Amino acid sequence: MSPNTWVIEMPTQKARAHPFPRRISPYRTPSRDAFTRDPPAMGPSPPLKNHDHPVFEDIRTIMSVLKASGLMPIYEQVSSYEVGPPTKTNEFYSFFVRGVVHALTIFNIYSLFTPNSAQLFYSYRETDNVNQWIELLLCILTYTLTVFVCARNTKNMLRIMNEILELDEEVRRQFGANLNQDFGFSVKFLVGIAASQAYIIVLKIYAVQGVITSTSYILLAFYAIQNGLTATYIVFASALLRIVYIRFHFINQLLNGYTYGPQQKRKGGGRRRQRDNINSYPNPNSNPAIMEHFPEDSLFIYRMHNKLLRIYKGINDCCNLILVSFLGYSFYTVTTNCYNLFVQITAKGMVSPNILQWCLAWLCLHVSLLALLSRSCGLTTREANATSQILARVYAKCREYKNMIDKFLTKSIKQEVQFTAYGFFAIDNSTLFKIFSAVTTYLVILIQFKQLEDSKVEDPVPEQT
Template sequence: MCPNSWVIEMASHKELMHPQLNPRRIRPVNQAFVRPTRGTTTLPTNPVFADLQTILSVLKATGLLPIYEQVSSFELGPPTKPNEFYSFFVRGVVHALTIFNIYSLMTPNSAKLFISLRETDNVNQWIELLLCIFTYTLTVFVCARNTKSIIQVMNEILKLDQEVLRQFGIALSNHCNFSIKFLVLIAACQAYIIFLRIKALSGVVSPTTYILIGFYAIQNGLTATYIVFASALLRIVCIRFQFVNQLLNGYAYNQLLGKNPRQLQLHMDKFPEDSLYIYRTHNRLLRIYKSINECCSLIIVCFLGYSFYTVTTNWYNLFVQITSNKGIISTHIMQWCLAWLCLHTSLLTLLSRSCGATTHEANTTSQILARVYGKSKEFQNIIDKFLTKSIKQEVQFTAYGFFAIDNSTLFKIFSAVTTYLVILIQFKQLEDSKLEEQEVV
């Protein structure tokens, strides 16, 4: 039988209502995968994304996500016309403010936004600000283009969880409580950065400057929020890969040691049916994983570039402060740099860990399958088909195809930061030597 034609025989309604009639369906599952529910028969609204309600509300209110309609507990519908108009209006306001801020940067008042130390420092801050504007503008464009795709991804996750609930009688957890913590971190860092910037302003400050500062903070905050959302989606997919791997691991050779022949035979009798379910679910998860990558990869590659430059310039500013010949260290600049470093380093760590963990779990399935006990020819044929399919599938989360994002990405970014930091320091030394020559003359 062709693997693509495999089907899963679902349990009947009678069997689901009376688990004792279908003991093969309800089995012990690691409690780490189980989400506590209120009551035994009532499911919470949108149970899969219950942990993400706050971050979803922020993204929907700012036009980065569509204001979808809830059809049922396990299905989302497209936004209504008024909600579509609202999202379109918000995006229009965003683009208008972006054009206004780019124009404002060309005026003399924009100089108050920068910590003017030397020509090299000003150039770095201009590039950083333009990268922020470009990243957020691109995020808005990509989110508008991927409205249907992101709803489809969320629906696929909901349908998969609904099937798990029917098959095994459990509700999978999400482990996405970190999203609230990161929202608080983003809000706190941006508020503190605004406070430091306004405090450093001198002279008469125009309303345009305040608008530019405020919108700059909003751009940073919303781009960071979308990165947290993408990481949360990956965490949800990672948990489901882990669940599939746990089911498959129950048939591994080391798990079957010590069972008597009768127990072993009864246990392996379930393997053909369960393997079909695992195979289909694994393929669905791979499609969801790929869809998330397609929806978010362009945004992520721009964010990585922006974060790389921000981390580099702030380390450079710290270096300038520490090695200043005047011996005066500005606590204002130190706090400014540390706030930016805290925000972007934590986001880069979260993204790298989420991508790395999901990729690892997706690739672990074939490794577990290779250890499955296949005594009969029928079992071995099923294993061989699954392994052949898995070997041909290269699973990795990429930054728009340029490079893979995994646990090593953070190390690579900081290696590049170190290299670019050395170049900036050399420019600073060259600029200092020119100033000294001018003073001597």
């Protein structure tokens, strides 16, 4: 956000005397609601416990993996709405793990340029060889860059987490709402990543001819770890975006409650049309007195929207270099595996089931990660941009309300919300289509190189006498 961004500073407010009643959430799952309204309590509310607001408990498993691998700081839980920096012991552990990772990376690069890796990474065609080496180097580069960026952004990541917790505390104090959702998809992706990497290693071991050396085992193991942890971080970034999306959606639903109520009531003779996108908050204009809460709600929503935009930009700043490298690596991996599938299908000899399974495993892993990342970015960006669109439709009765809306809309017009890969391109729902368009183009080039090599083998140049 630019330094001239208009921000409304709202004074500390007490809980509303007559909060909205309990409402049905659109995120309802078999386990719990995404956000629920707590009934008004009589007297002072009891102090919160650490498990009363589990915004990061939903992704605890994936965060534990990232902490153990040094990609996330092992923070201290200060309270339900605050996390603190890691202790000296935990900080030393993360530093040690990152040092081991860099040492193994140097060892792997050295081993790749020695004859030790010949039994693992060797093919009979020059084009296949080049593709394999580029894919391996991109994998090493992506993981090394992920470790470096995560180490550099330790404080920024803790700040983002604290801002999310602080925002949730304000929402709970203002509206009595717990903004939580079941992030079971993160655990499913984590299990899928581990299973696919183990399956790929088994396929590679069975494909190797002869006895596998200890160096080759180290190369295979670390190659799987690099791919697995990079994919895990992408799932974690997608989960953070989902958290921001839920909070954008919450404030949009609050604004939706003030949309077109009086006009529809006059036109329909007291009957209002049911809107598809308003299913957890009844229109406050069903009771004209509730319109009195609009100035208070709008001030809170404006400030909450500004904080969410700051969190949104902070996540982008922490992940943009990683996203550029990962998208490049995924693009090349999808391309090479599509090319290998084409070679196997069009080969005159017997098709290798091992190579087919290898290619399909890689394609399923990377396509699912690209789809998850694109969908999470697209949903969050859409909700962030929808706030001004919803507010533009709000019917304001007083001049004071119109002035407040005009200020927010003026700020929103000058502010473009996008989640980008280091500014090169925006990541949204169309990203997957763009990647597959580029894959198709590059795949045609690889096939042409293969046909050129085959023609040279079939028609050798006659020797001159």
